[in-house]
Amino acid sequence: MNISALELLVREQEGMEFSGRKEIAELQLRKLNRLLKREKERGSFYGGLPEGLSSLSELSRLPFTTERDLREQGNRMVLLSQSEIDRVRTEETSGTTGRAKRVYYSAADNERTVSFFAAGLSELVGPGERAMICMPFSGPGGLGELIAEAICRLGARPIPAGIGKSYGELLEVLEKEQPETFVGMPVPLLSLLRLRPKTPLRRALVSADACPGTVKREIEKRLGSRLYPHYGSREAGLGGAVTCPAFFGMHLRENDIIAEIVDEKGRVLPEGEWGELVITTIQAEAMPLIRYRTGDRTRLLSGKCPCGSALVRLDVVTRLEEGGLPMHELDNLAFRIPELIDYRAELVNGALCLEGCVSRPGGRFPEELGGYPVRWKLREVSMEDAPCYLAKRSVSFV
């Protein structure tokens, strides 16, 4: 098996001959200490932290950065002047909980992300091919734009489909452009493949949402190839970790990000144990974060990957959610029904009301999912019907 493109990129970026665990740890410590020194000189939000650590294990003594810190004191975490900022990404608040969360990037930060995307995508996109991007496009430095740039660098053509389109419109794009690759969220991809089983798509990189086992298997069966899950977040600079051709977890770009897994009390867990992912963005120029609690649940896979890379791998990532029936679990159960294209769910008085779109009615639909009794409301979907309704997949608990 060829070594992963991400491993080769990390070696090239850092001028390393070989990246074993020892070399990676030394590199991370060096970058972390450089960052702590910058913070101290700047007197920023992190200015009170020690100026340097003697080993990476001392990182666990530093305080966490929470989402609330980011919302309320994010401007104190910015290390560049406004003129050096290339892009600000704002997440609107959904309610009355105060300020929006803003993350800032420099041109160098975005360049780093594009190189990472290009390495990850090079495993599945070849020169002369077309790749459909179902991610948000929001102007220069936007997520969709950075992915498109990465695809161009591979000599392939990006098809910017964006988000918020109906499945009917997406099917038209597929028909017209005939892309071999899909980049976007897993469930909409499965819905597309179930709506139109005959597809030009051969491969896919999925991101921005948890990809439950059922959804993954169904997509792989229909594409006839393995799926490439990716993990990213605004805080991680949009790109974070990506699957290699060994399909054994997602390699983290460890020359840019240090990952820790902690339990509810914030204690660092050993490799292999599930907990909350905490990241330190040691390479970020505009707005580095130290020990940011992501609210995402995963574990680190230890040992060398069959692809030959020693870069640590993340297992499946889901949101840390309390109680109820998390969306990814519901997806995992609901999409076992082969006729199901898409659904909306509501939990009313202890029963799940599922409004589903199906390829044909009359199949066997379970009376219970995840321990909840289910009331189905189904309607058959024709191609003319596909717009609008299907794009509204969501769950609400009342």
Ligand SMILES: [Zn+2]
């Ligand atoms: Zn690998």
